[in-house]
Amino acid sequence: MSITRFMTNSSNRPLTSTSSARISYFATPSEFQEPLFDSTDMSRENIRRHVRQERNSLSPEEQSQLALIASRHMLAEIQAQSAKHVALYVTHDGELATQKLIEALWELDITLYLPRIHPFSKGNLLFVRYDRDSVMVNNQYGISEPQLNVQHVITVDKLDMIITPLVAFDEHGNRMGMGGGYYDRTLAQVVDNKPLAVGFAHDCQQVSQVPTDFWDIPLPVIITPTRRLAI
Ligand SMILES: Nc1nc2c(c(=O)[nH]1)N(C=O)[C@@H](CNc1ccc(C(=O)N[C@@H](CCC(=O)O)C(=O)O)cc1)CN2
Numbered sequence: 050m051s052i053t054r055f056m057t058n059s060s061n062r063p064l065t066s067t068s069s070a071r072i073s074y075f076a077t078p079s080e081f082q083e084p085l086f087d088s089t090d091m092s093r094e095n096i097r098r099h100v101r102q103e104r105n106s107l108s109p110e111e112q113s114q115l116a117l118i119a120s121r122h123m124l125a126e127i128q129a130q131s132a133k134h135v136a137l138y139v140t141h142d143g144e145l146a147t148q149k150l151i152e153a154l155w156e157l158d159i160t161l162y163l164p165r166i167h168p169f170s171k172g173n174l175l176f177v178r179y180d181r182d183s184v185m186v187n188n189q190y191g192i193s194e195p196q197l198n199v200q201h202v203i204t205v206d207k208l209d210m211i212i213t214p215l216v217a218f219d220e221h222g223n224r225m226g227m228g229g230g231y232y233d234r235t236l237a238q239v240v241d242n243k244p245l246a247v248g249f250a251h252d253c254q255q256v257s258q259v260p261t262d263f264w265d266i267p268l269p270v271i272i273t274p275t276r277r278l279a280i
């Protein structure tokens with residue numbers, strides 16, 4: 050494995066150095082975290098509960114600062130991929146916040162989509178265009194989603210990138226979500242990284258090992274406030 054480190058200066062602008070990458074570090078040394086807690090032998094449910102508690106214990110100031118740093122890295126990723134149709138999520142339950150990223154992407158005329166729980170097909174998502182004037186409604190989990198308009202639905206194969214929420218991840222790109230299997234079913238439709246699935250998460254969501262099942266599809270890229278992990 051080779052590593053590229055992106056060190057940041059005091060204004061958090063990434064300064065690139067060194068070689069070819071599987072993991073890129075964005076942080077100043079003081080910001081490096083112990084990346085893992087040892088999840089070996091923990092059940093999926095215990096890992097989920099533990100990580101959800103961890104990310105919810107960040108203060109609002111920490112949340113917004115980390116989201117700003119991570120959004121800069123995600124923006125760079127979107128631009129590097131020349132992605133024009135991007136699905137992301139509206140922050141829920143202590144997830145790495147996307148609001149600033151959303152504003153920046155609208156400014157750049159990148160077309161955004163949000164997941165919507167499918168009205169009939171259980172466990173599946175629809176991706177619906179999200180504009181400044183979209184009419185929003187809460188789903189059964191209290192997450193805001195655009196009102197269904199069939200003309201605004203995009204099929205997964207037409208997306209360039211899916212920024213994927215997650216609860217826990219490991220260094221192999223394995224992810225665990227909120228438990229509905231919604232993104233597992235979505236990622237099952239990806240062919241040759243089209244669309245590119247990019248996880249977006251706090252560093253404290255990394256665990257030593259996510260227990261996997263046959264339906265779990267690893268993420269090729271995960272971006273945190275301090276790292277870009279490429280599998
Ligand atoms: N921001 C965001 N949007 C998303 C997801 C996500 O993980 N994050 N999803 C990713 O799949 C889908 C929604 N999946 C979800 C599944 C469970 C819960 C949840 O809060 N479950 C409660 C129990 C709720 C109940 O039983 O009614 C819980 O676990 O406490 C939330 C979202 C689509 N939208």
Ligand SMILES: Nc1ncnc2c1ncn2[C@@H]1O[C@H](COP(=O)(O)OP(=O)(O)OP(=O)(O)O)[C@@H](O)[C@H]1O
Nearest residue numbers: 224225226227228229230231232233234237264265
């Ligand atoms: N591709 C798939 N096809 C059919 N069923 C699936 C598929 N992926 C997952 N499931 C079902 O969904 C259930 C929940 O899966 P899991 O606990 O891995 O969800 P999750 O990754 O935590 O949630 P999410 O993907 O919504 O963030 C599993 O019990 C499994 O039966």
